[in-house]
Amino acid sequence: MIRYPNGKTFQPKHSVSSQNSQKRAPSYSNRGMTLEDDLNETNKYYLTNQIAVIHKKPTPVQIVNVHYPKRSAAVIKEAYFKQSSTTDYNGIYKGRYIDFEAKETKNKTSFPLQNFHDHQIEHMKQVKAQDGICFVIISAFDQVYFLEADKLFYFWDRKEKNGRKSIRKDELEETAYPISLGYAPRIDYISIIEQLYFSPSSGAKG
Amino acid sequence: MIRYPNGKTFQPKHSVSSQNSQKRAPSYSNRGMTLEDDLNETNKYYLTNQIAVIHKKPTPVQIVNVHYPKRSAAVIKEAYFKQSSTTDYNGIYKGRYIDFEAKETKNKTSFPLQNFHDHQIEHMKQVKAQDGICFVIISAFDQVYFLEADKLFYFWDRKEKNGRKSIRKDELEETAYPISLGYAPRIDYISIIEQLYFSPSSGAKG
Numbered sequence: 001m002i003r004y005p006n007g008k009t010f011q012p013k014h015s016v017s018s019q020n021s022q023k024r025a026p027s028y029s030n031r032g033m034t035l036e037d038d039l040n041e042t043n044k045y046y047l048t049n050q051i052a053v054i055h056k057k058p059t060p061v062q063i064v065n066v067h068y069p070k071r072s073a074a075v076i077k078e079a080y081f082k083q084s085s086t087t088d089y090n091g092i093y094k095g096r097y098i099d100f101e102a103k104e105t106k107n108k109t110s111f112p113l114q115n116f117h118d119h120q121i122e123h124m125k126q127v128k129a130q131d132g133i134c135f136v137i138i139s140a141f142d143q144v145y146f147l148e149a150d151k152l153f154y155f156w157d158r159k160e161k162n163g164r165k166s167i168r169k170d171e172l173e174e175t176a177y178p179i180s181l182g183y184a185p186r187i188d189y190i191s192i193i194e195q196l197y198f199s200p201s202s203g204a205k206g
Numbered sequence: 207m208i209r210y211p212n213g214k215t216f217q218p219k220h221s222v223s224s225q226n227s228q229k230r231a232p233s234y235s236n237r238g239m240t241l242e243d244d245l246n247e248t249n250k251y252y253l254t255n256q257i258a259v260i261h262k263k264p265t266p267v268q269i270v271n272v273h274y275p276k277r278s279a280a281v282i283k284e285a286y287f288k289q290s291s292t293t294d295y296n297g298i299y300k301g302r303y304i305d306f307e308a309k310e311t312k313n314k315t316s317f318p319l320q321n322f323h324d325h326q327i328e329h330m331k332q333v334k335a336q337d338g339i340c341f342v343i344i345s346a347f348d349q350v351y352f353l354e355a356d357k358l359f360y361f362w363d364r365k366e367k368n369g370r371k372s373i374r375k376d377e378l379e380e381t382a383y384p385i386s387l388g389y390a391p392r393i394d395y396i397s398i399i400e401q402l403y404f405s406p407s408s409g410a411k412g
Contacts, residue, residue: 053332055292058266061282076267079282086261090296092305095337097298126259131301 028144028181035104035139038186039089045185052190054091054098060084086123087134093193097132099124100189104139110166111140113159121156124149133197137189138176141169145176146192234350234387241310241345244392245295251391258396260297260304266290292329293340299399303338305330306395310345316372317346319365327362330355339403343395344382347375351382352398 039056046052065078087101101124103115116136127134127149134149154175155167167175177192245262252258271284293307307330309321322342333340333355340355360381361373373381383398 047332050332050335053329053336053338058264058288058290059269060264061267061269061285063265063267073286076282076285076287079267079285080279081282082264084264092303092333092336092338095303097301097303099298123259126253126256127298129256130259130298132259132298 028139028142033186035102035137035144035187039102039137042185042187042189043089043091046190052091052093052098054089054093056089057084057086083117083119085119087120093133093190094198096197097127097130098193099127099132099134100137102137102139107140107166108169110168111138111172112166113156114165116152116156121153125153133193135189137179137187138172140172144179144181144187145172146179146189147172147176148196151175234345234348239392241308241343241350241393245308245343248391248393248395249295249297252396258297258299258304260295260299262295263290263292289323289325291325293326299339299396300404302403303333303336304399305333305338305340306343308343308345313346313372316374317344317378318372319362320371322358322362327359331359339399341395343385343393344378346378350385350387350393351378352385352395353378353382354402357381 036056043052043054043056046054060082061076061079062082063076063079065076067075067077069075087099089102090097090099092098101116101120103111105111105115124134136147136149136152138145138147155164155171159165177196179192180188182188242262249258249260249262252260266288267282267285268288269282269285271282273281273283275281293305295308296303296305298304307322307326309317311317311321330340342353342355342358344351344353361370361377365371383402385398386394388394
């Protein structure tokens with residue numbers, strides 16, 4: 001049984017939908033596509049079908065030297081990767097602000113929290129304070145999970161207090177929602193958002 | 207008198223607040239700072255004071271060649287500027303999705319619409335369809351203006367129908383809200399959002 005530091009027991013997620021949690025989602029491995037490729041395809045599907053407007057932010061770089069040839073495009077000759085100050089994906093669904101990070105691991109038994117950076121957690125806490133819909137998409141154990149930000153904060157705080165440095169497979173299965181996978185959309189995370197935040201029975205208010 | 211193509215007369219903005227429209231906003235020129243610098247400072251102010259979480263998106267680049275020296279950071283040796291597929295700024299205020307573009311002109315009599323790209327207008331229309339709060343911040347005529355996306359679309363459609371290719375100074379003054387300028391925040395666009403979308407009398411539902 002997982003207990004919050006304040007002693008409150010952890011409310012395992014209420015069933016999102018029988019269609020989702022009973023039916024074992026198809027395995028998400030050996031597909032040759034990366035999680036990022038699949039999310040880009042998914043977001044294109046949502047955009048084209050006027051479901052949502054969600055984009056991956058460009059990779060931040062520090063540009064140091066640019067060359068401007070006469071008859072062709074400017075060429076960046078020297079630049080460095082910069083750490084992003086936010087999460088990678090954001091946008092809008094039915095007027096609400098959507099913000100998430102996507103991570104994947106090949107690890108078989110747990111999901112390492114070192115995949116996240118302090119400022120990403122800080123950013124997600126700022127978004128939650130403004131009543132945004134914030135979560136992480138985790139590809140692990142041949143499955144893709146939707147983990148609400150509040151639940152990530154629980155595991156992150158545990159790590160910060162010298163507790164476990166990862167989320168065990170059984171813990172992730174208990175606290176996250178398996179996302180249904182398909183061709184279009186590839187990773188249907190909006191259907192989880194719809195059930196958690198927009199359906200009449202949605203109890204898990206952000 | 208400005209008329210929509212469908213003949214409807216253009217509703218000049220109702221007064222946002224006497225404090226704003228009567229008092230001529232201080233001149234926004236000869237300040238040595240760019241509009242982008244001032245907006246970055248403004249967004250930092252909103253973040254630090256837990257008012258809103260709004261960031262400028264990184265500049266999109268197409269990375270072609272990266273060098274990985276042994277004992278120092280990776281160096282991007284060849285990359286090209288890519289056209290952004292969205293607007294530059296987005297984030298969250300009181301749960302609502304905020305999305306805008308910022309432009310400035312030295313032109314004395316009108317604001318050229320060529321500053322905008324088709325895909326930015328397309329993106330803003332997609333955001334509006336999802337009930338997002340969408341606008342442009344225009345620095346022109348020694349002043350900084352907040353122009354709602356719908357009103358930009360009116361001028362953009364006019365141009366597309368071989369009409370005028372810019373927004374005249376008097377038209378901008380009639381349809382946009384002057385933003386109050388100061389030290390902190392530098393360009394207080396949230397105060398306009400608060401009045402347009404969150405105050406009881408807010409008629410101009412985005």
